[in-house]
Amino acid sequence: MEDKELVARALEAAQRAWAPYSRFRVGAAVLLEDGGVVCGNNQENRAYPLGSCAERVAVNYARATFPELRVVAIAIASPDSEVPVAPCGGCRELLLEAVRAQGAQDIRVLMADRTGDSVREAMVSELLPFAFELE
Numbered sequence: 001m002e003d004k005e006l007v008a009r010a011l012e013a014a015q016r017a018w019a020p021y022s023r024f025r026v027g028a029a030v031l032l033e034d035g036g037v038v039c040g041n042n043q044e045n046r047a048y049p050l051g052s053c054a055e056r057v058a059v060n061y062a063r064a065t066f067p068e069l070r071v072v073a074i075a076i077a078s079p080d081s082e083v084p085v086a087p088c089g090g091c092r093e094l095l096l097e098a099v100r101a102q103g104a105q106d107i108r109v110l111m112a113d114r115t116g117d118s119v120r121e122a123m124v125s126e127l128l129p130f131a132f133e134l135e
């Protein structure tokens, strides 16, 4: 799948976000090794800390449904952002856990703005250097 298409899927998913409090809609599209795509979006709650980021919804759904399939890439985008959306610190931890769960095979992160034309790319390992380890 082309990067552009994965970003388009993230932007499309953002349209279904539930973000009445921040009014900042985010979509995430996870590309699996078999070419399948799992999407998510941010889901906020009146009790603010209960809200979930788009990446968390998409990655947790992918890993809960297709635990045997490696995550190859994730696109993150917001129709409400003029600049590429970078994952929050918590989502970087979540993404790094997915990397660990798939035998340290890194995941490409595509970060896009509202148009989907401005895209930054980094690997999860680059987004969370010097990470907390138990060993």
Ligand code: THU
Residues within 6 Å of the ligand: 019, 022, 024, 025, 026, 041, 042, 043, 044, 051, 052, 053, 054, 055, 076, 085, 086, 087, 088, 091
């Ligand atoms: N948000 C995401 O869904 N992903 C990010 O990478 C950054 C922030 C959400 C959380 C909250 O619902 C809204 O964007 C504003 O912070």
